[in-house]
Amino acid sequence: MADLDQNTVTEAVIAQMADTPDPRLREVMASLVRHLHGFAREVKLTPAEWLAAIGFLTRVGQTCTPIRQEFILLSDTLGLSRLVNLMDDKANRVGEATETSLLGPFYREAAPQFGYGESIATRAKGPEMMLFGRVVNEAGEGVPHATVEIWQTDADGAYDLQVNNPEVMDMRGQFRTDAEGRYAIRTLIPLGYSIPMDGPVGAMVRAQNRHGFRPAHIHVLIGAEGYRELVTALYLGDDDHIDSDTVFGVSESLVVHPRAGLEGAPDPALPSVRYDFRIARKAAHDTSGRVGADPSKIAAE
């Protein structure tokens, strides 16, 4: 038996994982072990720090519920979600397709359906705005009958799950484009908000002197038969935190400025944003997917 030392232990672990039948799992775990050990060696992690990390991760897991996903929030605040998202976009984005953004921890399946121009604010009150435009393909042609799903905070910066009983949905909905690919959504002007600060991730963010805010945004998920699903979001350019998003989600091409009197707006009196979403056909070896999930689906796994 060869005694292990702080360098040889890493290869001993990888050797014990060498019979993993799935080659991808073998590759991912070997890389994970090398980077995890490399981190611990670089900072000379002490037993007390290791124990604090164990306690922290345990609390993150135990804070997860069917309506709250603290591990996604941790991944978001460490920039990992955005990195996975950027790599996915680079690997699978075709041509001039709209840039993607994070799904985030507030997406929920089976949101209510609305007709052209209807409002998703069924309970919440506040200043209104309109989002309209087209869903187009790579040739700029309208995609008919595409699903446009949006979800966002109310005018106080809260999602439905944070103000209502979990069975009530508000400020989220599904629309269908018309025969020319057009959509129109009446909603409230969203407010930027703090990520949930009452859990272990909030404690971490506070200990790092970070403000914890995300700039105001509207989440968008677009699906159409034969096309790659588009998960993105539009960010309001006048938000104070537009350049310091706690979860690193903002891209220049997704920043919008609602204004009244916009040409072609369904209701010119309302502050409006025209945004055409460009979606790409699904490639043969597409590895794309949602960076996020409905928390209830993860907890139920």
Next chain:
Amino acid sequence: MADLDQNTVTEAVIAQMADTPDPRLREVMASLVRHLHGFAREVKLTPAEWLAAIGFLTRVGQTCTPIRQEFILLSDTLGLSRLVNLMDDKANRVGEATETSLLGPFYREAAPQFGYGESIATRAKGPEMMLFGRVVNEAGEGVPHATVEIWQTDADGAYDLQVNNPEVMDMRGQFRTDAEGRYAIRTLIPLGYSIPMDGPVGAMVRAQNRHGFRPAHIHVLIGAEGYRELVTALYLGDDDHIDSDTVFGVSESLVVHPRAGLEGAPDPALPSVRYDFRIARKAAHDTSGRVGADPSKIAAE
């Protein structure tokens, strides 16, 4: 606003953490983000894999209870616990002090107290053995009134927590050395055992074609006023898994072979092990600590 790409996102995250008041937290988190992102880039982590990892970590956290610590088990099976342990030993071990080993997830505080030569098997039955010797200092002098705490499986390879109601303690106990530093413990010959395989870490170990066993061992924790606490374990050399411990805990100097008729044994008829534990005085800047904890203390944090 400069758009992030898969390389610049890493420094953007570290920049947002740059105001962390605690310099050590700032250093550790910056290194963690670099290594975590480096891992994700190296394997080109896909959204589906990321989501599987989120689900896995959530299940690990939710499997933790006051009597089970699945995150420590994960750290153990990835060799991280042993690495932290080895670095701690290198940084703080003095002279010829006994090598350390992992505390593991089955340690419990407030184990019952026994007198010299008494048996810790208050309920379990099986072939007996004796562990005896001295606790000595760096000069080889006996350390009087040191606490020698041991815990181990029964002859079926199970800890008390796995067979009894959690309030019942068995196969664990605290002893005190006498005026010459001597101790003697009657116990059962422990059996090697599988780590808990019914949780997410067990599923990972199975997916890696690992056997999941630890060689038979007796955990030891020694404390004495003014000395560095010693957390170690003795491993039975004839165990089939002595060279392939699932948690990488074995060191050559901790391998023992119980045999009858040993000179100086309190009961020469019993298979016995003589082991002298050498403990070191606490250093001024000692960062040592237990790589592990009573699970109920972590859950309660």
